[in-house]
Amino acid sequence: MGSIKIGQFKKILIKAKKVAIDSSIFIYHFAKKENYSKLTSEIFESAEKGVITLSTSTISIIEIFVKPEEEKNQALLIEYDKILKNFPNLTIKTIDYPTARLAAKLRGKYKHLKTPDTLQIAAALMTESQVFITNDRQLKQIKEIRVHLLKDFL
Numbered sequence: 298m299g300s301i302k303i304g305q306f307k308k309i310l311i312k313a314k315k316v317a318i319d320s321s322i323f324i325y326h327f328a329k330k331e332n333y334s335k336l337t338s339e340i341f342e343s344a345e346k347g348v349i350t351l352s353t354s355t356i357s358i359i360e361i362f363v364k365p366e367e368e369k370n371q372a373l374l375i376e377y378d379k380i381l382k383n384f385p386n387l388t389i390k391t392i393d394y395p396t397a398r399l400a401a402k403l404r405g406k407y408k409h410l411k412t413p414d415t416l417q418i419a420a421a422l423m424t425e426s427q428v429f430i431t432n433d434r435q436l437k438q439i440k441e442i443r444v445h446l447l448k449d450f451l
Contacts, residue, residue, distance in 0.1 A: 302450045306336055307343075309428060309445060316340065316349050317421030319431035320357035322447070327361070327377065336447050340430065344386040352388040354396075354420030356413050390420035399423065403441070410435060418442065 310316055318340065324330075326337035344351045358381065365373040381389065390396065400419035404410060414436060421429045421442055429436065429444045436444045 303335060303339065306445075306450045307339060310340065310343050310349050313426070313428040313443075314349055315352070315424065315426040315428075316344075317352045317417075317424060317426035317429045317442070318357075319417055319429070319433065319436075320353065320360035321432050322430055323353070323357060323361050323381075325432075325447070332451060333447050336450055341384075344384070347386055350386045350388065351384075352390055352421060352424035352426055354390045354417050355392055356416050356420070358389065360413075388424055390424050392416055392420070396420055396423050403439070407438065 322337055322340060325333040326341060330337075340349075340351070343349045361377060361381070362374065364370075365377065381387070392400075396416070396419045399422060400412065400415040403415040403418055404412065407415070414433065417431075418429060418436065418439055418441065427443065429439070429442050430447065431444060432447045434446060437446065
């Protein structure tokens with residue numbers, strides 16, 4: 298990964314201040330996925346320092362915990378639970394009625410998107426995030442929020 302691209306990525310985060318992240322960002326980070334680790338570390342370190350605030354939806358909680366639940370990995374379940382409940386400057390937006398309604402509106406507009414994706418975007422909008430970080434190329438067509446793909450910064 299070039300230093301120019303990581304520099305661009307940092308600028309996007311800092312300028313946005315409020316950044317929503319897809320569940321894949323957590324999964325890459327927790328798995329220490331080598332090609333994305335510098336980018337995910339930048340996101341989480343920026344939040345820890347208070348440079349940005351992060352948000353995600355409860356959909357991410359479901360997706361993050363699936364594999365450790367399947368594997369019955371209690372240590373990992375405890376670790377993820379501790380991190381997610383205590384991470385500084387992270388809001389986990391519940392899927393309440395207004396969020397679900399906004400997701401339905403997005404689903405109506407972007408018919409080929411799946412419900413979990415529109416719920417993630419709706420949660421990002423409800424937390425007034427300026428940027429949504431993902432690796433799902435289909436979400437780039439969303440016009441209501443700026444969507445950036447991690448892979449574009451490699």
